[in-house]
Amino acid sequence: MITQLESARQGILTSEMKAIAGQEGLDETFILDHVAKGEIVIPCNPNRKYQKTVGIGTGLRTKVNASIGTSSDICDIGLEVEKARAAEEECADTLMELSAAGDMDKIRRTVLDSTNLPVGNVPLYQAFKETIQKHRNPAKLDPEYLFDLMEQQLADGLSFMAIHCGINQYAIDRLRKQGFRYGGLASKGGTFMVAWMDINQRENPLYEQFDRVCRLMKKYDAVLSLGNGIRAGAIHDSHDRAQMAEMIINCELAEIGREMGCQTMVEGPGHVPLDEIEGNIMLEKRMSGNAPYYVLGPIPCDTGAGYDHISAAIGAASSARFGADLVCYITPAEHLALPDVHDVREGVRATRLAVRIGDLAKYPDRRDTEKQAALARRDMRWEDLSRHLLFPDIAEAVRSARAPEEKQTCTMCGDFCAMKKGMELFETDIKEKR
Structure with missing residues (x-):
């Protein structure tokens, strides 16, 4: 498998690059150059025959991701299919399948069959869920099983993965020395990995074996999204030492992955006050060599539950304005319940409007x-x-x-x-x- 990044470095203009140039109204050489630099990524696992071509990165329209998935309280494959189709109907650009309960292989494959959007996931969810089912103890997670599972998921056709490679013992020490946090830990996968490391007194295998992660992603030309498992869950935790430690590591890893020919992007927060968003994006772009930035919201206040899609839309507009490349939607149900179909539609609409506003400021000529x-x-x-x-x-x-x-x-x-x-x-x- 030769990746989009490796093709661009060889001067090969792929059909996906041509499609993106047409979609965005940009010159093909612009797309080729920025893919070669790792400043544009294209999630396009060839194992999926029918998949929308999407470019994420420098000079492109800010894209919108919608997330769906089951929980232990609400687990209905039909509902997840409805949500996936609703996200596509509302013109989301990508989809994350984040199920944490049920037959996760069946759910993933069913969702992949029900949409043309590029689909991503967080492999740690299934890894820890199945470890708990088997051993009744998440600390029994076997790293070899985790890598095997990631390959199985990629073989199914996932085009990007949020993988928590940037959590290491140094970052966890920062949490302890600063007396933990106001908002605790907000990432499910990140929190379980921190627990695994703490109980086993071992380093994160995704960090230790980062070259292996990259080789797996390259095999399927999937985009490695360096997950922020220690992101702030409250604005008073924004840019604390733990978050910054992980961000520095993720930016370094993005550069290493790019050198290996793996398409990479960096994930960002989280809860961030409005006045800190510009600085956050500047830091990511500077430290990562302008890797595409995938932000989750961000949510600039902690008191908007019930209307967090509006809070996040304000953060998303600012993020798009200052250079974020992919924004994960927030729905009205955020912090309260598992989103339903209506929540998905409202979340996509609010985020599309937000990034449109940001893009109008980022690209005044458009x-x-x-x-x-x-x-x-x-x-x-x-x-x-x-x-x-x-x-x-x-x-x-x-x-x-x-x-x-x-x-x-x-x-x-x-x-x-x-x-x-x-x-x-x-x-x-x-x-x-x-």
Whole structure:
């Protein structure tokens, strides 16, 4: 297997690179150059015949990931398929299958068969769940079994994996010496790995055998997403010594993986106050050599439960603005319950809107759609406006449910319409706008 990264280094423009250039309206040599540098990754495991081609990284539209998966309380394969399809219908770019209960092989394969999105996962979930089932003790996890499981999952067609390679004994010592945290540990896989290391008094095998991780990922040209298992779960823990220790290690590992020909990206927080987001992204980009950055939210406050998709959308807009490349959605159920289909739809919509706002600031030359929407709204050309909206079905449903007496206006203003009066006042002065 020759990876996208290795192909680009040899000057080979793959069909996936060509597709991304077409999608993004960018020159093919731009894509080739940045894939060769490891600044753009393409999750595209060839074991999946039908899969959407997605580019993540420098110069590209900020992408949105949706996460689904079972828990011990709610385990329904049919529901997960519904959620996967809802995420794709709402135009998510990637999907993470994060089941932690049930027949995880069957769930993963069923989800892979139900969507065309590139699918990722966290292999530690299944590894620890099955170890607990077998031994009633997560500390009995066998590293050899973990590596075998990762290969099995990749062979099924996963195109990226969040692997917690950056947790090591040094980072755990930082947690102890700083007196733990306000928000505790927020990562399921990360927390179980920390426990495994503590009980066994051993180093993280994913860190110790990082070259083996990279070889596995290269075999299937899957993207290695360096997971942040010690991410902050509260804004008062943001950028503490433990988080920064893991971030430094992950950025170093991203560089090592890239040198080996493995496509890599770095994962970020987490809970981060708004004023720290720019600095966080600057640090990741500087320390990793501009590796693509995959951020989880981020959530800039701890008191928005029930509306955390809105909190996270504010963080996501800021993240996209300052250079994040892939944003994992947050749903209204975050911190409260397992998301349902409605939560998935709301989470994707909020995050798509957020990254659109961020991209408009990141790429000021890419605002033509906004201009055309504004002109259509000014001229009250409702059908034209709909074509430029992110959520035309929602907009049309609201308008038709509260239809105005006069078709040209809306019921917000009725016969007191500012747009209509403005057009009448300046009809002879209006210049053609393009």
